[in-house]
Amino acid sequence: MKKHILALVILGILSIPAQATSILASSFGWNGIDDTQALYDAFTANVDTLYVDLQAGDWVSGPLIFDNTVNNKVVIFERDVKVLALAGAYNTYLYNGLFTFTNCSNVSLIGYGATLQMNKQEYIDLNDESEWRHNISLNGCSNFKIFGLELLDSGGDGIEISGIWQQPVPSTNIHIKDCRIDNNYRQGISVTSAQNVLIEHCEITNTSGTPPAFGIDLEPDNAYDYISNIKIKDCRITGNEGGGILLSFWQLNQTSDFVSVDVTDCYIGSNQSKGIVVDVNSNGPVQGYANFERCIIESQPGNAIFSNKRESLALSFKDMVIRNVGINGGNYDMPIFIQKQYDYSGFPLGNLTFDNIFIDDHLFTRDFLNISHWGESIQVENVSGNFSVYNPNGVSYYIEPPLVDVNVTVQSIDSLPLAVVNIYTNDDTAYETGNDTTATFTVSRTADDISFPLGVYFDVSGTADNRLDYHYFPETLVIPANSLNTTYTITAVKDELTEPVESIDLTIIPDTHYSISDGSTQLFIGYTILGINENKTKNISFNIYPNPSKNFITIGSEFYELKSVKIYNILGQLIKTFYPQNNRIDISFLNSGVYFLLLNSTSEKVVYKFVKK
Template sequence: MRLKVDILRSMKKLLYEVFPTSIKNLLFYIILFLFPYVSIGQGVKVSSYGFNTTDTKPSIYKAIRTNDTIIIDKQHSEWLVSPLTFRGLENKTIIFENDVVLRAKPGAYTSTSDCLMKFVDCKNIAIIGNGALLTMNKEEYIDGEWRMGLSFMGCSNVSLSNLTISSSGGDGIYIDGYKEMLYSENIRIDSIISTNNKRQGISIISAKDVWVKNSVFTKTKGTLPEAGLDIEPDKETDVIINVNFDHCSFTNNNHSGIVLGLDNLTDKSKPVSINFTNCYLSMNHDISNRYPKAEIIVSSNPFNPVKGKVSFNNIIVDGSKWGLIYSRKPSKAYHVSFNNLSARNICQQEDDMSVIYLEVPDYFKSSGPLGGFSFNNTYVKFDTKSSFFTIRGSSMGTLNGVKNIKGHITIENPNLKEFIEYIKYNPNKNVDFEVNYTLKN
């Protein structure tokens, strides 16, 4: 530890000698923030604490608790572990060697909340995968939905890279707050494959400043919702602020690729900000799943929804049995923009499957108007005989209108029945519904 302090002092002295006063303090604090991720020396191999083919949990615990840089090294067999929970860790770098497999010990995860690796109230944690596999035994977990692969609760400054997380009894990755720490913060995820997990590929409950890049969320199946990504706060005080997905794919999940389940946030919550850039979706949702059928689900509280902005930029949807978007979001909720979206070969399942389906927020209480969407440079190709938009009201007349939907859409479909279909709703209630389209046969 003395070595680290000396290095920091030397860096600070150099900065003060070289850089002007206006930026030297900023540069030092950037270095101070990044420094926990820099390993000094070669680190300590976990096997030096013993390798037990029955359960290596004690060795991993001791190595991580007593060292700053820990290497889970390649052995002649897999690392079998009982549930690993770390509380209050700070300034740790965990490195997996190439081809390492960390596997949940069969029969050891008896509690429904047991996770392969759970981090609670931890700071400055870097997990470097080098292509390692972290895997559980999904077929064993008949009950519950909380046996996560990697869980981060009330954590800050976490870096996770180059791992495959598979076969959990819950989510591949779970991000939430913990007690007085209402959210996890500054989470960076890069080059992760989350596959064959039971509940979600990744769930974000409460978080600020999240960057997920170059990652794959696929083949989620086992218990509802079964989405690739589910952003779903539990309570009004949760936050979803500056959450970003860049160059990620969501494919072959048993529910939608992306679910924005923001129903528990209200107009008293902090506004949301979510961005998807250069992402890919394909063949999400299975007919066995009872939730709405679409590649992207957008929802909010029907009466007092949270404000904010969500953007989808340079998105490709290539192949789907179902529609593109399903929503019951009121127009006064957060605004959703689609910029440079291309969807091809969707709505394959049957005729009368709409590309965009908007449904009354509440069938029995006056609600709405629906809306708050913009479409800029959107292209959709499909062949089935259906409408592009469906707007569904209720026989009780509880839909108070459709409002603030704008943009231009290019449609390639020789069998398009009509652009907008209204069901149990009078379109005379529309306000600022200004979507133009170009039809290419």
């Protein structure tokens, strides 16, 4: 596991010009008591790259407010750096947090292993009703990246993405990746006005303090605000006081820009209220869509899916796994509850698609789905769905008439487990250098019925850090309906550091929904030899056999003549060099384990992995 990041070769990650200028934040001073001015001067310095470097103690700062003063810059927080909010410095600042960027562009904040931390309890004790002391606030910013940071204990959001105050100017092209966002006051991440936002591979947990207190909240403040092309993927959202994901569009109307939201491959569990909530204005509602696919929602006191729904917003769910929700047991705590409450407009309720939804509701006797308009709509229309429901107590649902173009099919599942699962590796090494930065594994199932999705859970261990050495894996996968398997790609964090190989140990966790055949595998991160990655192309130049082997291996090729062969161990240490006469190599002297061959032929160099028995 890495201890430093100053050696980071940013050219490989962010395509910084080769002639980029850089500076250390400490060159502006550091005292660990009040570093506000030093950090402000460092961030606004006329350089391309700023390193917030590790000192003998933490960086401590009051509000850092940048209004079009930080542009075209990469900021790298060194591993183990902490930037802490200065105690007492935010008492009179109701609307500013640790870092506030307004109208800034082309900025990257890179902080794998670094932390930004505020003093949440201090702000609660002020009792001033402020909910805007954010760790990072982007107001009308463009082309912004926030990678790898840990964002803790704010008096507002971990990250807020908004437009320019009282102007129809959204933030645009925002990319948030590999962040851990924990114990914030209002939301983990909030988006109030933005276009083209990607939130991926993040862990968002334990938001609490003031409503809504969700993990992620998309909630415009004005009709002219934007929620356009928002993508959320591969995130784990747990323990939040309000719920998992909130789409609150009360302030948008028919004059607003088209809404577009896609959420895929997320785990939403053990939040303290509902899983997914979608609210839409009843009078002149906004047009658009929100799609959810291959997500697991479980262990929620309230609904897995709740919506104050209007037909103008298309809402679709595909290959979703829902289990152990609505555990409060109230009259309307069923897994899916769609309503049209407080609406006197007379518009229809509908435009809903449920495609291959699996629900385990075996602890209750109740409807798994309720769509009600309380007599205020002219009808429910344009609803389609197919559900597979496990509930030995009986399977039922309710949709309030009159109904137009409503087509729902339900399969009742009588017993568990649903399948036998196993895991295997396709491509086991992801490199931090070069172009081959991915490794893949596949989870498969054997079952009599594969017409519904299956959620699979993992224990992730090993010497590689999930989120720091490879892009965060949320520790769950969904095998889609009508599929026997699904393949996941692990991508190394491309930091270009020279270091030993690190392991990712994946083990399928036992579960009542499946039994396990072969439940563990191992992948590797970070190995290179002399800048040459293991050969993984389909046009293989050499044939290495037998592999694994105990005494000898043969290196065969019809087209290339070997000049030399070098054997390296898994730490990258050269063990022995051969100049073979007959392409047969004696490996009997090696201890059992994984090794690499660097083959130098008359026309190319390639690397192959082999196993010594």
